[in-house]
Amino acid sequence: MKNKTKKIGVLATGALLVSSAWATPAEDAAPIADRSEVASIPTVTVSATRRSASLQSVPVAVSVIDGEQLAQSNRNSIDTIIQEVPSATFRQQGGNKDSTIFVRGIGTISTSPGVEPTVSTVVDGVVFARPGQATLDLLDIDRIEILRGPQGTLFGKNASSGVLNVVGRKPGEQASGYVDASWYEGNEKRVRAGVSGAIQPGVVRGSFTALYADYDGNVDNLHAGGGKVNGYDRKGARARIDITPNKDVDIVLIADYLRSNASPTFTPYKLTGTAATSAPFVAGIAPVVASAENRQVITDIPSDIRDTNRGLSAQVDWRLGGHTLTSITAVRDWDNAQYTSTSAIGNAAEPSRVTAAYPATRDIGTVDFRQVSQELRLASPKDQFVDYVVGAYYLHGKDRETYQRLVTTNVFNAGRADYGVKNDSYSLFGESTINFAADWRAIVGARATRDELSYDHVRTSTSTAAFPGVQPGVQNSGSTSEDGYSGRLGLQHDVSNNVNTYATYSRGYKGPAYNVFFNMLARDTLALKPETSDSFELGLKTSAFDRRLTANLAVFHTRYDNYQANFFDTVGGTVITRLINAGKVSTRGVELDVTARPTREFTLSGALAYTDARIDSFNCPPAATASCNLNGQPLPFSPKWKAFTRANYALALQNGLFADFSADYAYQSKTQFDLFQSPDAIQGAYGIVNASIALSSPVAGWRIALVGKNLANKSYATNLVTATGYVTRAVPRDDERYFGLTARKEF
Numbered sequence: 018m019k020n021k022t023k024k025i026g027v028l029a030t031g032a033l034l035v036s037s038a039w040a041t042p043a044e045d046a047a048p049i050a051d052r053s054e055v056a057s058i059p060t061v062t063v064s065a066t067r068r069s070a071s072l073q074s075v076p077v078a079v080s081v082i083d084g085e086q087l088a089q090s091n092r093n094s095i096d097t098i099i100q101e102v103p104s105a106t107f108r109q110q111g112g113n114k115d116s117t118i119f120v121r122g123i124g125t126i127s128t129s130p131g132v133e134p135t136v137s138t139v140v141d142g143v144v145f146a147r148p149g150q151a152t153l154d155l156l157d158i159d160r161i162e163i164l165r166g167p168q169g170t171l172f173g174k175n176a177s178s179g180v181l182n183v184v185g186r187k188p189g190e191q192a193s194g195y196v197d198a199s200w201y202e203g204n205e206k207r208v209r210a211g212v213s214g215a216i217q218p219g220v221v222r223g224s225f226t227a228l229y230a231d232y233d234g235n236v237d238n239l240h241a242g243g244g245k246v247n248g249y250d251r252k253g254a255r256a257r258i259d260i261t262p263n264k265d266v267d268i269v270l271i272a273d274y275l276r277s278n279a280s281p282t283f284t285p286y287k288l289t290g291t292a293a294t295s296a297p298f299v300a301g302i303a304p305v306v307a308s309a310e311n312r313q314v315i316t317d318i319p320s321d322i323r324d325t326n327r328g329l330s331a332q333v334d335w336r337l338g339g340h341t342l343t344s345i346t347a348v349r350d351w352d353n354a355q356y357t358s359t360s361a362i363g364n365a366a367e368p369s370r371v372t373a374a375y376p377a378t379r380d381i382g383t384v385d386f387r388q389v390s391q392e393l394r395l396a397s398p399k400d401q402f403v404d405y406v407v408g409a410y411y412l413h414g415k416d417r418e419t420y421q422r423l424v425t426t427n428v429f430n431a432g433r434a435d436y437g438v439k440n441d442s443y444s445l446f447g448e449s450t451i452n453f454a455a456d457w458r459a460i461v462g463a464r465a466t467r468d469e470l471s472y473d474h475v476r477t478s479t480s481t482a483a484f485p486g487v488q489p490g491v492q493n494s495g496s497t498s499e500d501g502y503s504g505r506l507g508l509q510h511d512v513s514n515n516v517n518t519y520a521t522y523s524r525g526y527k528g529p530a531y532n533v534f535f536n537m538l539a540r541d542t543l544a545l546k547p548e549t550s551d552s553f554e555l556g557l558k559t560s561a562f563d564r565r566l567t568a569n570l571a572v573f574h575t576r577y578d579n580y581q582a583n584f585f586d587t588v589g590g591t592v593i594t595r596l597i598n599a600g601k602v603s604t605r606g607v608e609l610d611v612t613a614r615p616t617r618e619f620t621l622s623g624a625l626a627y628t629d630a631r632i633d634s635f636n637c638p639p640a641a642t643a644s645c646n647l648n649g650q651p652l653p654f655s656p657k658w659k660a661f662t663r664a665n666y667a668l669a670l671q672n673g674l675f676a677d678f679s680a681d682y683a684y685q686s687k688t689q690f691d692l693f694q695s696p697d698a699i700q701g702a703y704g705i706v707n708a709s710i711a712l713s714s715p716v717a718g719w720r721i722a723l724v725g726k727n728l729a730n731k732s733y734a735t736n737l738v739t740a741t742g743y744v745t746r747a748v749p750r751d752d753e754r755y756f757g758l759t760a761r762k763e764f
Contacts, residue, residue: 058565077168078164118138120135120165122655130436132596221259347390357380378423392408403450460507685703
């Protein structure tokens, strides 16, 4: 009864108070000198339809988050912003290349370079082909748009569940600059600095932003000289040049670079064996004690993940008689190196801790990924009987990886795999809006895609049999190609000037895949079929009281066929993963975004999502040793209820200063992290409370703030991984209460 009462309370709060915090970026994170004099909610412009349009007018469910607000809240990477988006979740894994985003309960869990992400990440018009590239730090970001549901027509690649569309800040004509710095408990430091302005007035504008950030971590390594782990060190820069040679042409050139070192750490969370079977594990991790709030490990070689992301892009917009021709050309490089331990023991230097049941393991892996992409789009003039966007897209990706595993028990075995994947994707697409009347519109869109995928794999090994963690040597290769189709049909009706409704059907497509990884076996050499989705959505977008209140509602139901998922199986006594076409899954739910600004000083904002994502029909692979009785079970990383609320009050003081008081609350119901429904991999429901107090001077251009995170001191897990006899936990940054100071000076 207690849990039921709590849920009703959350729903009531969500229905009355939640609003789209990302629908009011101008209020929550406006430049210091920009203070609205009216109480209406500012209009938010999005590019969800590949055109600039009002958030309230587009027939798409979109969440929009302001870049500066995220920085002020110490949410500076993709995994941390998800707390503000009830429709999205994030899978935290040992390394960036294994982490991924989920939208409406659907995402891809795989370490293979031969599988596409289900949620596409697009940064300044450029698709990031690998999910690991999306674990970037936020640098000079104007806004982030999360498009919910299949977006296969206009965004195409990897968009069968949704799109994370990151839009960078444009340089201004007037010379300006800023420096902001922050310090948080745990010795977390961040410094950003940027300049912007005209290089040649009216013709060339430019901006340059640099970032330095580091954090010791919030997990103690009790090994001699171990210190803190679970931290990071990041350095990056972004340069942008906007050129307007004449009134009909705009050229945007962007270069970005980000280097990151991190030590993500899973801690012993729970023992699941008997007293006798757990004894070797307990001795192996001593003096660390497994517990739900444990923030200690003992390891002689902590995890070390190194990433380098860099890219160049050129966008040209050429206006021709009301039409706009857009070309986006881009190249990107991603280098990743992982030095990790895949056991909770991890002390090869202390043989007394190592047993056959709990070996010491070392994994060393490298990723060298390159991509080249070209997109061409033609957009018709607006407000015609038929508005349209048509185009062509090409992406080439080349991945080379090495992976070494060293396993020590009573004997030593090692293996190395060298493998790579090449993919080419070609597509033609178009979407049109037919304006039957001023208040009635139809949407028709389609995309045809050709995917070509190939791989090669060679493993050498000291093992001649199925040794735990290291399979015998093997060599194989393969190739496949598929044609796929996606699209959208819809009808939109303006009930009044302030009420907009729509109904859409969307077809999503994700290309073929190969399960290419270190311990690849003969059964992994067959290509997986493409994953497709059929989604139905009803939407309502409203505003009232002279835009002092906006409310957006979306109801959806999506079915997925040939769902690509990791299936855990056993070979030679060792649990390994098998990427398979798992069968049919579905997701359905309701999303509510409401914004209230009853006075010029006070804004209430947040969102609520109910998502029921589950397995409809699981396709058990031949000769599987694991249980396949999963029909009707929930999909992992998909809480049924998730909500976010924020309240902000801006008080004008008599001396010309402003005092801002802000608080937010993020809630999610219990979450299952294991596809196979382990009772030990469930995170219970929890809520996180944050608050800040800021003082700013619009005239002098400065702002200082005191920020408090997780004020209720609630410990929780962003992932729970089960192993033989124990469970480990991914420890989030805000696993305990901490405070910080931020300061910004504009000039």
